Amino acid sequence: MTLILTPGSATLAQLHDIWSGRQPVALHPSSHVGITAAAALVKKAANGGEAVYGVNTGFGKLASVKIATKDVATLQRNLILSHCCGVGDALDEATTRLMMALKLLSLGRGASGAAMTTVTLIEGMLAKGVTPVIPSQGSVGASGDLAPLAHMAAAMIGEGEAMFQGVHMDAGTALGKAGLTPIVLGAKEGLALINGTQFSTACALVGLWGAWRNAATSVLTCALSTDAIMGSTAPLQDAIHTLRGHAGQIAVARAQRALMAGSVIRESHRDGDTRVQDPYCIRCQPQVTGAAMDLLHFAGRTLETEANAVTDNPLVLVAEGLIVSGGNFHAEPVGFAADQIAVAVSEIGAIAQRRVALMVDPTLSFDLPPFLTPNPGLNSGLMIAEVTTAALMSENKHLANPCTTDSTPTSANQEDHVSMAAHAARRLLRMNANLNVILGVEAMCGVQGIEFRAPLQTSPALCAAMSTLRAEVPTIVEDRYLAPSIVAAAALVESGALAHAVDLPPFVKGHAE
Known part of the structure; x- marks a missing residue:
């Protein structure tokens, strides 16, 4: 049975159920309106002339670099690939699934600008058992859990590695075997996926x-x-x-x-015990x-x-x-x-x-x-x-x-x-x-x-x-x-x-x- 989460109202008991089980997880349909509205606002900004961080600019210390409209999708893909710098043992699958559910909850508040297709893919991966391989080291816990979440996002675009039916394989193959299609990230979507505390919070x-x-x-x-x-x-x-x-x-x-x-x-x-x-x-x-x-x-x-x-x-x-x-x-x-x-x-x-x-x-x-x-x-x-x-x-x-x-300090003292x-x-x-x-x-x-x-x-x-x-x-x-x-x-x-x-x-x- 699918566990339906209402963004803003998930309980510790629900989160424990996600971690301890493997049931499908999905957002309550009431969240879809806000998700779609935020995505539309981002799309409008991407097509405008004003510089908006994460939409048509570089990242971190490179925020002042304006990106051409035609390069917005490439910008997001490059962001994910360049941030896949995690090292160390892989996070266990149960905690990774919890991290993915937490990202769903965050996106579901309708303040991130991710498209419904992105949300739907995370739901599909949780339902079909496609679990990204997430190296456990590399986050300093600010500007988000960038490296761990980048490995999650990489799997969503068909890059990196994933587990499927107990087998470690490249993510593109895992998605294909599960009948899922990698997404092409739109404006701000890569940043929305990797900026956040979901790795730290899940752990x-x-x-x-x-x-x-x-x-x-x-x-x-x-x-x-x-x-x-x-x-x-x-x-x-x-x-x-x-x-x-x-x-x-x-x-x-x-x-x-x-x-x-x-x-x-x-x-x-x-009675009679001599110890006081x-x-x-x-x-x-x-x-x-x-x-x-x-x-x-x-x-x-x-x-x-x-x-x-x-x-x-x-x-x-x-x-x-x-x-x-x-x-x-x-x-x-x-x-x-x-x-x-x-x-x-x-x-x-x-x-x-x-x-x-x-x-x-x-x-x-x-x-x-x-x-x-x-x-x-x-x-x-x-x-x-x-x-x-x-x-x-x-x-x-x-x-x-x-x-x-x-x-x-990190990122040339910006962070x-x-x-x-x-x-x-x-x-x-x-x-x-x-x-x-x-x-x-x-x-x-x-x-x-x-x-x-x-x-x-x-x-x-x-x-x-x-x-x-x-x-x-x-x-x-x-x-x-x-x-x-x-x-x-x-x-x-x-x-x-x-x-x-x-x-x-x-x-x-x-x-x-």
Whole structure:
């Protein structure tokens, strides 16, 4: 079934559906009037005598060079070919399709001047599964994601490369096999396609969804860790968190309290426990991960706004009869959102790693065996799994350094402040992958620790999560080749399967699904 998008009103849920599926995508017919009107205004300007940037002039520092009417189509084609300078690994197909849908939304606002034939081709490529091959490096996140979007536009004119039915081929062949015809770009159309933040925004959205899955999973893994060390649930009392008032903190405390409800392990040490307080990594989980969730919600609102925005230049203001240069292509909002997501991902991992360290340390884990092995000394258990989490935590701390503060001038100083949003967004993939492992190892430790508390049982909810993990990761009785178990645990985190094993409230799940 075709997913119909209304420009200006697309939701994060719709965008997630595009990314996670392969259904056709099309603009609501109500957008066609505005698209056609803007294209007509551009055509009129192209045939006029006045210089209009992007229509009959050069680009960037060459904006003062007037282009003859007969060369307007060549100008747009040259623009695309010359800007295909991306390098690095290709963007995955799912994120590329999301990027294409975001471009549709932008063009559909009727302020870009692209013809309906251009819009229709993008819809056709999404429907038939022709996916341009987009190198992932080369954008500085201002004047648009020029290089990545140029590779998309190149495929639309039959140049460059594309994927079709799982096969990498030249784009012209892919279009032909799909029964589609390359377009000839009209005035401003090439610029409308490559000026914009769609690459950065698509990557940031994927980073956001990965961060939400990890944030939600970390509430579960912390509950497992808390019961494993026989930690207290007193710090989860609602009054503590409502007194402070932060929505994320309140939601995390309530969710973790619900997950641990009915735990016999918890009730077994409610009276007579000589410990007064648990370490911060247990006691302050609502405050830390809750704050991260608040940040993710804020970033989500920013990215939803950007997904519905017109971000090319110049803009075609049909009501005013004007084509006006502006700066909506500058991806600072996306860069800021990506930097915020990175900080949240780093901190979720930092506190989770300390829980891993706590559980493997016999001096702190309340009588759990060293490194969670029943025969320590002969066996090392989860000793080096904890070291791996420390390595990944440190890497994420480094990657969390802000990217938006690292502007550099480009294009002969015409584009003298850039956002670095593309880099800010792309690094989230690596950070989330690292956090998948940290949380996977925490789950392994938490489940192993709870098993040592037998015959005492944890809560019904946590038993369900333990069963999900144990279906893929057997109990560690004697030392074994452990890497496959870590990979399996991380995969359960990445897929959301571990979080799905329990019932989490909507705020905690956020935009993870």
